[in-house]
Amino acid sequence: MSGALKDPVKIAVLGCGTVGTQVVRLLTEQADDLAWRVGAPVVLEGVYVRDTSVPRDAVVPVDALTSDVEALIDAADVVVEVMGGIEPARTHILQAIAAGASVVTANKALLAAHGPELYEAADAAGVDLYFEAAVAGAIPIVRPVRESLAGDHVTRILGIVNGTTNYVLDEMTTKGLAYEDVVAEAQRLGYAEADPTADVEGYDAAAKAAILASLAFHQRVSLDVVHREGISSVTAADVAAAAESGHAIKLLAIAERADEGVAVRVHPALVPLSHPLAGVHGAFNAVFVEAEAAGELMFYGQGAGGAPTASAVLGDIVSVARHIAQGGRGPLESNYADSPVLDIDQVTSRFQLRMFVVDEPGMLAEIAGTLGRRGVSIETVRQKPANHEGHAELVIATHRAPESDMAQVLKDLKVLDAVLDISSVLRIEGE
Ligand SMILES: NC(=O)C1=CN([C@@H]2O[C@H](COP(=O)(O)OP(=O)(O)OC[C@H]3O[C@@H](n4cnc5c(N)ncnc54)[C@H](OP(=O)(O)O)[C@@H]3O)[C@@H](O)[C@H]2O)C=CC1
């Protein structure tokens, strides 16, 4: 160790839950190393909580707790927001920026809804706004897309970016557990959001998709233009049928360039077992990036949980503290592009339809004709006996077709006498 350390960099942590507790632990346990990495002592100025009398984890120094958030922000060089939610997190971040502090946040919901406002405030104040933990927890993905791939042309991102839903789908697949029991376990393990609806209905993944698309395509993509479907309608029968056809069901966040614009969406999808994303189990996340010069890249690791998420927060704290101690600044928002964001109807996908039908002569021809009349081409058909005498289960995989055409096909199929029930329609991705 050599050289003199600069003046201390003071860190305020707002929130002391799953992530905040681990941020405080790492800040205190690694204080010596952090000082040498930054070139200045990195000191915990305080931890904002609503109620200082509530017992906290032993790693949180009691005398660091405060409920005076204004005074804490005023005293800090770096404000770390790990409260979650929109308000008061947004107000406190803007207060921090106005007071000249750099900000580190894990709050994807806030960034997806108010990112431009926060970027502009940070830019005007000349401070950093870092958010590696907001997408895929511990996995370095924000910095690679924002900086390492800034000289390339990203064409497509396919990501498993929600640990809770991957954990739920995986436990349903491997252990045959019921959906509700697995969600409760994900909450206990600290993966799920305060309201797990954000996870299971795809809002959390949609926020991350908006952030990734904005960074990858150098334009603002807000949460409200991201097509979103969650996993609450995925059944044990879907999971079993997926395995039979050589697929895993994953909740995917997809951002891709098309000729007419960019498409950003979140939905459950069948991923071939041969694709690397199919091998992502438990609460793990992975982001598969395709770029013109780099080719295919895969980023894999823990996307949720206190310590993994705190690792990403600490990495950001070191970056912004270095800028404070040694000079320099992180990248500003890159938003020069303005490709139209396509509606889901304009996207083309491959589909797998699972339906129960009356097993009678001419039934297959009638169904094939219904798809054909809308220009949807069938790739494979499997017919299996159903439990009921005279009924059959059909599993049809299509070639790529516009979503709008498939919507018409579904309407047409529903009125056929031979079609008893369309049990699921899932897109096939990653082929
Ligand atoms: N958990 C995870 O795996 C990951 C979480 N994130 C993000 O990190 C952030 C924090 O998540 P997590 O630690 O799991 O959340 P928790 O719910 O475990 O903790 C949130 C903390 O913030 C405090 N807080 C919440 N609202 C307020 C408020 N209005 N005023 C004062 N304090 C408040 C809570 O206080 P109190 O103790 O009083 O309830 C609690 O201490 C979120 O933005 C989340 O999306 C990102 C990646 C992964």
Ligand SMILES: N[C@@H](CC=O)C(=O)O
């Ligand atoms: N609830 C989220 C936490 C990380 O962002 C998840 O399950 O991935």
Ligand code: NA
């Ligand atoms: Na990350």
